[in-house]
Amino acid sequence: MHMKTLVVVVWCLCTMASAWAKEAVPLAEDPLVELRLIVISEEMRCLVCQNESLAGSRAELAQDLRRELRVLIQQGKSDADIKAFMVARYGDFVLYRPPVSQRTWLLWLGPFALLLWALVMLLRHLRTLKPLETPRELSAQEQQRVQELMQKDAP
Helix, strand or coil, X not given: CHHHHHHHHHHHHHHHHHHHCCCCCCCCCCHHHHHHHHHHHHCEECCCCCCCECCCCXXXXXXXXXXXXXXXXXXXXXXXXHHHHHHHHHCHHHECCCCCCCXXXXXXXXXXXXXXXXXXXXXXXXXXXXXXXXXXXXXXHHHHHHHHHHHHHCC
């Protein structure tokens, strides 16, 4: 009785696993098209994940965009044409390395401006610190007291 239950559970799990499985995304018939698709999509950002490339994303939108890129490649569009199409449709954000323009200058110069500001603030802070006092010599009375304390603590 116990073995039959185990067999039924394993059978149910196998059946459910096949129901959850998705079909593999068909690759292009031409491996050069696939290679070019990978190169182009590595330079583009997934619009859903935003921290992942279009090539590595598993989001449904990313799969749709890769399908669209594949069609554009098969139509004979150049890499520049494909990128221009994607930028026209989704903006400069879709590119991992957007061009330097009036719209993206903050993106390119912002980190350097932030670093410069942090350095200025550090220098201002360091200037406000008081200099360390130079150590003074102990008087004869203080030296005698130190000797007494050291002899007292000695075994």
